[in-house]
Amino acid sequence: MLRKLVSQAKISSAECGYRKGNEIFGQAEPADYIYQVIEGAVRSHKLLSDGRRQIGAFHLARDIFGLKNGDFHRFTAEAIIDTTACVVKRQSLERVARADPAMVRSLLTMTTDNLQQVEKHILLLGRKTSQERVAAFLLEMHGRLAAADVMALPMSRRDIADYLGLTLETVSRMLSEFHRKGYLKFLGTHRQIVVLKPAGLAEIDS
Amino acid sequence: MLRKLVSQAKISSAECGYRKGNEIFGQAEPADYIYQVIEGAVRSHKLLSDGRRQIGAFHLARDIFGLKNGDFHRFTAEAIIDTTACVVKRQSLERVARADPAMVRSLLTMTTDNLQQVEKHILLLGRKTSQERVAAFLLEMHGRLAAADVMALPMSRRDIADYLGLTLETVSRMLSEFHRKGYLKFLGTHRQIVVLKPAGLAEIDS
DNA sequence: CGATGACTTGAACGCCATCAATCGCTGTGG
DNA sequence: CCACAGCGATTGATGGCGTTCAAGTCATCG
Numbered sequence: 381m382l383r384k385l386v387s388q389a390k391i392s393s394a395e396c397g398y399r400k401g402n403e404i405f406g407q408a409e410p411a412d413y414i415y416q417v418i419e420g421a422v423r424s425h426k427l428l429s430d431g432r433r434q435i436g437a438f439h440l441a442r443d444i445f446g447l448k449n450g451d452f453h454r455f456t457a458e459a460i461i462d463t464t465a466c467v468v469k470r471q472s473l474e475r476v477a478r479a480d481p482a483m484v485r486s487l488l489t490m491t492t493d494n495l496q497q498v499e500k501h502i503l504l505l506g507r508k509t510s511q512e513r514v515a516a517f518l519l520e521m522h523g524r525l526a527a528a529d530v531m532a533l534p535m536s537r538r539d540i541a542d543y544l545g546l547t548l549e550t551v552s553r554m555l556s557e558f559h560r561k562g563y564l565k566f567l568g569t570h571r572q573i574v575v576l577k578p579a580g581l582a583e584i585d586s
Numbered sequence: 587m588l589r590k591l592v593s594q595a596k597i598s599s600a601e602c603g604y605r606k607g608n609e610i611f612g613q614a615e616p617a618d619y620i621y622q623v624i625e626g627a628v629r630s631h632k633l634l635s636d637g638r639r640q641i642g643a644f645h646l647a648r649d650i651f652g653l654k655n656g657d658f659h660r661f662t663a664e665a666i667i668d669t670t671a672c673v674v675k676r677q678s679l680e681r682v683a684r685a686d687p688a689m690v691r692s693l694l695t696m697t698t699d700n701l702q703q704v705e706k707h708i709l710l711l712g713r714k715t716s717q718e719r720v721a722a723f724l725l726e727m728h729g730r731l732a733a734a735d736v737m738a739l740p741m742s743r744r745d746i747a748d749y750l751g752l753t754l755e756t757v758s759r760m761l762s763e764f765h766r767k768g769y770l771k772f773l774g775t776h777r778q779i780v781v782l783k784p785a786g787l788a789e790i791d792s
Numbered sequence: 793c794g795a796t797g798a799c800t801t802g803a804a805c806g807c808c809a810t811c812a813a814t815c816g817c818t819g820t821g822g
Numbered sequence: 823c824c825a826c827a828g829c830g831a832t833t834g835a836t837g838g839c840g841t842t843c844a845a846g847t848c849a850t851c852g
Contacts, residue, residue, distance in 0.1 A: 426705075426709045428709070428713060428714075428792055429792055430792065432713040432714075433713070434708060434709045434712040434713045436705055436708055448698070449694065449695060449698030449699070450698070450702065454702060454705055454706075455705070477691075478687070481684070481687045481690060484687060484690045484691055484694060485683075485690055487694055488690060488693055488694045488697060491694060491697050491698055491701060492654070492656070492697055494701060495697060495700060495701050495704065496656065496660060498701065498704050498705060498708060499632075499642055499660055499661070499704060500660075501708060502640060502642055502704065502707060502708060502711060503632045503634070503640045505708060505711035505712045505751065506640040506711045506748075506750075506751030507634060507638040507639070507640045507751060508634075508638075509839080509840095510839075510840065536798070536799090537798075537799065537800095538798090542712075544712075545711065545712030545713060546840075546841090547840075547841055547842080548798090548799080549799095549800080549801085549840085549841075549842085550839090550840055550841075552799060552800055552801080553800080553801080553840095555799095555800095556800070556801080568849090569798090569799095569848095569849070569850095570798080570799060570800085570848090570849095571798095586634055586635055586636065715807080715808095716807075716808065742830070742831090743830075743831060743832095744830090752808075752809090753808075753809055753810080754830090754831080755808090755809075755810085755831090755832085755833085756807095756808060756809075758831060758832055758833080759808095759832080759833080761831095761832095762832070762833080774817090775816095775817075775830095775831095776816095776817095776830080776831060776832085777830095
């Protein structure tokens with residue numbers, strides 16, 4: 381969507397590459413740019429002073445992130461794997477937005493979609509069991525990156541845990557349990573997962 | 587803000603009263619109206635099939651809610667106590683928004699503020715201890731409804747628990763603990779709380 | 793090969809939930 | 823005015839889910 385917007389209006393954009401593990405922007409830094417993932421994967425997280433981490437979202441191909449209204453970012457964004465992103469200066473976007481109501485409306489739509497994701501996640505974090513959380517995660521990723529039926533997860537177990545408000549051990553145990561139940565199977569490295577019974581997972585997720 | 591917008595533009599609005607415990611709108615109902623609390627308090631929640639409840643937000647005087655982009659609400663909203671609200675038809679707002687870019691930008695600002703609240707809550711639900719959650723809640727409410735230093739909480743312990751992802755017993759225990767430590771005191775009914783040491787709570791919240 | 797890092801698996805602990813009893817306030821009727 | 827029911831809140835005892843701690847396994851890479 382961002383690229384479409386960018387191509388429509390005269391906004392200067394650039395492709396930018398980030399190496400695995402590198403920071404794209406930091407929490408409380410000025411929010412000067414808006415990003416769209418072209419290839420790769422990004423995690424947005426917040427930290428508590430003692431190191432506890434909460435990942436707010438994973439950004440995969442075509443996802444837009446860094447879209448904030450305040451002047452500062454509320455998350456730290458890092459490339460999970462080598463990533464290329466389309467980068468747009470906020471000011472450019474805002475300049476166009478002043479003239480183009482459709483642009484503002486697009487921004488509103490994107491922000492609202494974002495809000496919807498996050499509100500769904502609040503229910504998961506506040507009230508779901510570890511089983512339900514991992515099942516929900518698998519279904520989410522199944523929908524978002526199931527290329528030819530097999531999910532190649534870019535993120536580690538710890539990333540998943542910090543996204544779901546669990547520990548990596550608990551995530552691992554749940555995955556093993558689903559494996560035992562025949563709901564999924566692994567391919568080589570344990571980051572390649574094939575979901576065999578989405579219905580089973582959906583039932584668990586309630 | 588909504589009233590200001592309403593008064594500026596020619597939008598038909600109405601004041602509407604809701605009795606304690608009554609539903610204002612239901613999850614997945616068409617989102618026809620947008621609301622602003624004039625007096626009272628509202629809770630927005632989601633339910634799981636087995637009755638587990640997660641409250642996404644409390645709406646107090648001057649707060650705007652029901653602001654969705656999709657056609658359907660993602661929460662159920664109920665009056666916690668007798669409440670009067672300013673009600674605006676979504677269509678009217680959208681009609682004006684088509685002509686008035688400033689209006690769209692205001693909507694975007696409100697949505698983004700909303701997003702910021704929710705993102706903060708995700709960290710709380712995913713990674714904070716029960717102590718930290720209750721301390722954070724007290725500080726939040728202290729800031730939002732401390733009229734003359736004493737907080738008159740409209741919501742029950744269960745509401746607080748469902749907002750914080752805890753049980754009402756745990757909330758009660760934490761409040762008692764803070765009372766013992768001298769961080770707060772109760773007035774008559776246990777819904778009137780005076781925060782004596784915000785700094786103590788802030789330290790706990792980390 | 794040995795080292796390193798990611799993941800799995802097992803055992804024990806602890807925080808919070810669950811279950812249950814009691815307190816205290818409010819309103820209602822005798 | 824008091825008895826009592828009813829609800830919300832507190833408090834205590836117990837239990838369980840997920841965490842923590844600790845090996846052990848597996849894949850990758852020097």
